[in-house]
Amino acid sequence: MKDKDKGITDGSTAKKDDSKKSRIWVATMVGIISLARISHGLFISITGPTLLFLAENVNTDVAKVSYIFSGRSAGILVGAAIFSAVVNRYKEFNPLLSLGIGLGVNGVVLFITPFLTNLWGLVIATTVGGLMFGYLDAGMQAVYLRLWGEKGSRPYIQSFHFGFSVGAALAPLIAQPFLREASLTDSGSTCPDSGNQALESTTVISVPEVNTTAATPEDFYFNPVNWCFVITGTYTIIIAIIMSVLALMNIEGKVASHNVETTESRPEEPLKDVWVFFIPLCFYYFCCVSSEIVYQGYIYVVALCSDLDFDTDQASLLNFTFWTGFMIGRGSGIFLSNYFKPGTIIVCDLIGTTTALTVMSIWGEYIPLVTWLVTFFHGLCVATLYSTGVSWTSQVTNMAVTYIFVYNIGNAIGAMTMMPAGGALVENDPFSVMYLVNGTCAANIVFFGLMALISKKRKQNSVTDILAIKREEHNAGYEKEDSEFDIATSF
Structure with a gap:
C-alpha cells in the first residue's frame, strides 16, 4: 500500500x-x-x-x-x-x-x-x-x-x-x-x-564646424x-x-x-476551395492597414495645416495620442480574446472606427476636442482589427502554413497605394485625407460582411456534405443487411 x-x-x-x-x-x-x-x-x-x-x-x-x-x-x-x-x-x-x-x-x-x-x-x-x-x-x-x-x-x-x-x-x-x-x-x-x-x-x-587645418579623426x-x-x-x-x-x-x-x-x-484545403474567401479577405486587410497607416501618417499634417491650426507641439501630442490608444487597444486585446469571439471583437471595432471617423469628417475640422477624442478612439479600435482578423480567418480554414502570406497581400498593397493617395489629397486640402480614412473604414464593414457570408455558406455546404456521407453509409448498411438476409434465407 x-x-x-x-x-x-x-x-x-x-x-x-x-x-x-x-x-x-x-x-x-x-x-x-x-x-x-x-x-x-x-x-x-x-x-x-x-x-x-x-x-x-x-x-x-x-x-x-x-x-x-x-x-x-x-x-x-x-x-x-x-x-x-x-x-x-x-x-x-x-x-x-x-x-x-x-x-x-x-x-x-x-x-x-x-x-x-x-x-x-x-x-x-x-x-x-x-x-x-x-x-x-x-x-x-x-x-x-x-x-x-x-x-x-x-x-x-x-x-x-x-x-x-x-x-x-x-x-x-x-x-x-x-x-x-x-x-x-x-x-x-x-x-x-x-x-x-x-x-x-x-x-x-x-x-x-570642423577645423580643416588638420586631418584628425x-x-x-x-x-x-x-x-x-x-x-x-x-x-x-x-x-x-x-x-x-x-x-x-x-x-x-x-x-x-x-x-x-x-x-x-487540420489539413489545408486546396486553393480552388478557398480562393473566393481570400478575395474579400485581401480587401479587408487592405482597408484595415490603410485606415491605420494613413491616419497616423498624416494626422500631424492635418492638425498643423487645416483649419484646426494646431501648433507643432499640439500636433506631436495628437500623434502620440493615437499611439497611446493603439497600444491600449492591442494590450486589451490580449485579455479580451479570452472572453469574446474574434467576430464579436471585429464587429465592435469596425462600428467604432467608422462611427468615430464619420464624426471626425463632420465636426473634426472645427471642434478640436472632437479631433482629440476621435484620434484616441480610432487608435483604440483599429488596433485589434489585424490580429483578431488572423484568429477569425483561422476558424474558417487552416492558415498556418501555405496561406499565411494572404494577410500580407492586402497589407502591402494598401501601404503601397494609399499613402501616395493620401499625400495627393493632403497637397490640395489637408483635412480631406480624413474622408479617405472614413471611406476605408466604411468599406471594411462591407468586406467583412462578405467574408462572413462566404464563411456561413461554406459551413452549410460542409454540413450538407457530412449528412450526405452519413446517408450513404446508412443506406450501404441496409443494403449489406438485405444481402446477408437473402443469403441466409437461400439456405
Whole structure:
C-alpha cells in the first residue's frame, strides 16, 4: 500500500515538474518572439521621425526619399510569400532558426541605413528589410498557429501584435534626444502648399564646424541621428542571436511536445476551395492597414495645416495620442480574446472606427476636442482589427502554413497605394485625407460582411456534405443487411 501511495506521489510530482518546465519553455518562446516583434515596430516606425535626415543624407527631397516606403511594402509581400513556399516545400524545415537569421539581416539593414548616401542604395536596403519583415511576420504568426491552433493562439496572436505597437511607440522616443542634439529646428510652416522646397528649407540639421587645418579623426562628423539606427540595429541583432540559439535548442519542439492537444492538425484545403474567401479577405486587410497607416501618417499634417491650426507641439501630442490608444487597444486585446469571439471583437471595432471617423469628417475640422477624442478612439479600435482578423480567418480554414502570406497581400498593397493617395489629397486640402480614412473604414464593414457570408455558406455546404456521407453509409448498411438476409434465407 505504501509503495502504491509512493508511486502515486512520484507520478504527481513528475507531472508538476513537467508542467513547470512546459510553462518555462512557453514563456521563453513567447518572450523572445515578443521582443523580436518590438524590433519590427522599431524598424517600421524609426523612418518617420528621421525621414528628413535620410533625405538630407542621400541629397534628395522628401518626395523621392519616400520611395523607401513603396520598396519596403513590396518586400513585405514577397517575404511573406517566400515563407509560405519554403515551409510548404520543406516539411522538416526549422522555421524559428530561419526567423532568427532573418531578424539578424533586419538588424544589419537598420545598422547600415544612416551610412548610405545613395538614394537607390537606401531603397534597396529598405526593400531587403521589408522582405525580411514580411518573412518574419508570416513566420512568427505561423509558429503560434501551428503550436496552439486557432483557439489557443488567440491571446498569443494579440500579444504578438501588441509587441509591434510597443516598438512603434518607442521609436520616436528613442529618436527625440538625438534629433534635438543634431539641432533639428523648425522655423516656419511645413504645410504642403509651401512646396517641397519650403519643406526642406524649414528643417535644418545643423552640422558643427570642423577645423580643416588638420586631418584628425575628430574632423569627421558623426551625426547624432545615426545613433537612432545604431541602437535599434544593435538591439535587433542581439535578439536575433538569442532567437537563433533557442531555435538550435529546439524550443519549438519542446513547446509542441507539451502542447499536443491544441496543436494545429487540420489539413489545408486546396486553393480552388478557398480562393473566393481570400478575395474579400485581401480587401479587408487592405482597408484595415490603410485606415491605420494613413491616419497616423498624416494626422500631424492635418492638425498643423487645416483649419484646426494646431501648433507643432499640439500636433506631436495628437500623434502620440493615437499611439497611446493603439497600444491600449492591442494590450486589451490580449485579455479580451479570452472572453469574446474574434467576430464579436471585429464587429465592435469596425462600428467604432467608422462611427468615430464619420464624426471626425463632420465636426473634426472645427471642434478640436472632437479631433482629440476621435484620434484616441480610432487608435483604440483599429488596433485589434489585424490580429483578431488572423484568429477569425483561422476558424474558417487552416492558415498556418501555405496561406499565411494572404494577410500580407492586402497589407502591402494598401501601404503601397494609399499613402501616395493620401499625400495627393493632403497637397490640395489637408483635412480631406480624413474622408479617405472614413471611406476605408466604411468599406471594411462591407468586406467583412462578405467574408462572413462566404464563411456561413461554406459551413452549410460542409454540413450538407457530412449528412450526405452519413446517408450513404446508412443506406450501404441496409443494403449489406438485405444481402446477408437473402443469403441466409437461400439456405
